[in-house]
Amino acid sequence: MSEKHLVCQGALCKCNFGTTPDKLKVLTQSKRYINDKEGSTKLMATNKDMGASNFEKNTFGPCKMQPIPGGGFKPCQIVVSTWSGFYEKITLQDNNGKALLEDSKATCPIGGQDCITIINHGQIAEISVQNLKNANKEVLAELLPFVELEDKEEEVEIIFKSN
Incomplete structure (x- = not known):
């Protein structure tokens, strides 16, 4: 898999023949987060x-593959017929699907093979209290030289719980 992110609900995708990106909705399973x-x-x-x-x-906005006589383009209506470049080693029991990766591509019947790409995988880095507890204290001291986290553990927990 070599440092590629898995794709999740809210991933931003675009088509080579459209003008605006759209967010992916996962509809085929409801248990694996x-x-x-x-x-x-x-x-x-x-x-x-x-x-x-x-x-x-x-x-994805106006579709450049569907010109209108007299100028302009018909609006895109996204239809994904297949995905390529997915991760073969993960199969969900729910839908027998393989995990999409950030460099996976989709085929549309109008745009052709691999015309839809993923701009952003949808994952967001979030630091939790457990991350701070597991972190190397010497590294934290270098990164945050003016913060004494050992004395402030309860305050850090309150901050994370309120967000």
Whole structure:
């Protein structure tokens, strides 16, 4: 897998023939969450997330592959027929799908093979109290020289719980 991120709900995608990106919706499974400490919003995307309603707005704007006589283009209506470049070593039991990676690509019947790419995988780095507890204290002292975390553990927990 060599340092590639898994894709999740909210990943930003674009089409080579559209003008605006759209966010991926995971509709094929409802149990496997990644990058979400609450386990409620970041469903893992798989190669089974296909069809006509797997995006929030379901459009990439005007489609350059569908010109209108007299000028302009028809609006894109996203239809994913297949995904390529997914991770073969992870298979979800729920939908028998393979995990999508940040460099996976999708095929649209109008735009052609691999015309849809992932701009952002959808994961967000979040520091938790447990991360601070597990971190090397010497490294934290170098990164945060004016903060004494040992004396402030309760305050740090309160800050993380309120966010």
